Amino acid sequence: TNNTHKKKHTLEKVSALGAFSEVFLAEEKKTQRLVAIKCIPKKALEGKENSIENEIAVLHRIKHENIVSLEDIFESQSHLYLVMQLVSGGELFDRIVEKGFYTERDASKLIRQILDAVKYLHDMGIVHRDLKPENLLYYSMEEDSNIMISDFGLSKIEDSGSVMSTACGTPGYVAPEVLAQKPYSKAVDCWSIGVISYILLCGYPPFYDENDAKLFEQILKAEYEFDSPYWDDISDSAKDFISHLMEKDPSLRYTCEQALQHPWISGDTALDRNIHESVSAQIKKNFAKSKWKVRIPLHHPFCFFTFCRSA
Numbered sequence: 001t002n003n004t005h006k007k008k009h010t011l012e013k014v015s016a017l018g019a020f021s022e023v024f025l026a027e028e029k030k031t032q033r034l035v036a037i038k039c040i041p042k043k044a045l046e047g048k049e050n051s052i053e054n055e056i057a058v059l060h061r062i063k064h065e066n067i068v069s070l071e072d073i074f075e076s077q078s079h080l081y082l083v084m085q086l087v088s089g090g091e092l093f094d095r096i097v098e099k100g101f102y103t104e105r106d107a108s109k110l111i112r113q114i115l116d117a118v119k120y121l122h123d124m125g126i127v128h129r130d131l132k133p134e135n136l137l138y139y140s141m142e143e144d145s146n147i148m149i150s151d152f153g154l155s156k157i158e159d160s161g162s163v164m165s166t167a168c169g170t171p172g173y174v175a176p177e178v179l180a181q182k183p184y185s186k187a188v189d190c191w192s193i194g195v196i197s198y199i200l201l202c203g204y205p206p207f208y209d210e211n212d213a214k215l216f217e218q219i220l221k222a223e224y225e226f227d228s229p230y231w232d233d234i235s236d237s238a239k240d241f242i243s244h245l246m247e248k249d250p251s252l253r254y255t256c257e258q259a260l261q262h263p264w265i266s267g268d269t270a271l272d273r274n275i276h277e278s279v280s281a282q283i284k285k286n287f288a289k290s291k292w293k294v295r296i297p298l299h300h301p302f303c304f305f306t307f308c309r310s311a
Contacts, residue, residue: 023039024036034086035086036084036085036086037082040052040080040081040082041078043078045080056070058126061126062126064121065146066113067117067148068084068148068150069084088141089139091134091136092147093283096283101274102274102280103272104238104270107197107270108238108264110200114136115193115256116260118189119256121189127189128192129188130151130192131173131193136148136149137150172207172215172219173191174191176221177250187253188250190253191246191247193259194244194245194246197241198246200279201234201242201279202227202230202231202234202279203281203282204230204282206224222246230282233273237267237270238271240262240264241259241262241265244259245259
């Protein structure tokens with residue numbers, strides 16, 4: 001309710017995230033703990049009620065160390081407020097570029113965390129449907145910080161035995177069966193993890209074309225290569241792992257459980273060779289911040305909420 005707002009201060013906007021919402025920094029009055037509050041104007045919800053109700057239903061069920069959690073919900077006459085766990089460690093690509101040393105083993109550890117989290121979702125009957133690097137944030141600035149999956153705006157809770165057919169997601173990370181407008185299931189997330197794994201090892205996407213129709217054609221045919229020289233120093237095990245996730249036929253594609261058992265994840269086949277120079281150069285070239293990140297000027301004012309939880 002609106003009486004949860006006790007004070008307002010002028011600080012900096014943290015970020016602008018989601019299809020029709022903004023995210024603000026907030027302090028819980030009792031504990032002085034910082035959280036993120038996703039503020040959604042009710043006017044913006046008109047016609048989108050199902051979307052936000054779905055996101056809330058999904059988030060309420062999720063408690064995992066690699067997934068941003070929903071802690072509370074309240075509303076005013078004009079807004080809906082989602083109190084979210086605050087993650088402050090920055091985006092995945094930023095961290096990789098800033099590193100001086102980066103190896104296959106680092107990438108393997110990242111992907112293991114993502115697989116653990118997505119397996120947890122799948123075991124609960126939840127499909128994320130929009131896994132991509134922009135939705136992967138570090139919990140803190142610590143070197144060994146967990147990676148966190150965020151943004152469940154497109155998630156879908158599967159009914160038992162059901163398949164989905166609503167086309168959604170980000171084109172470069174979407175599985176062929178989604179683009180083909182065929183019924184699909186949890187396997188779409190495994191494809192996306194394959195695409196993310198590919199990028200983490202070379203710094204560029206497996207599918208790219210300025211023309212969307214040509215891009216879709218590449219994805220539909222699962223046409224990708226491990227190009228020289230960028231993949232020359234990458235292990236065969238890594239390529240094998242990716243090939244099982246980026247398998248065109250969803251019935252043959254690795255599940256999260258199978259992927260977690262692959263030696264590149266569970267064994268010692270991920271190499272310790274430093275690939276930072278090549279990967280970071282390609283990330284900077286192919287994922288310019290203007291393309292994949294909302295930038296907020298530091299002088300931009302916003303409201304800083306101090307709030308009390310309802311009893």
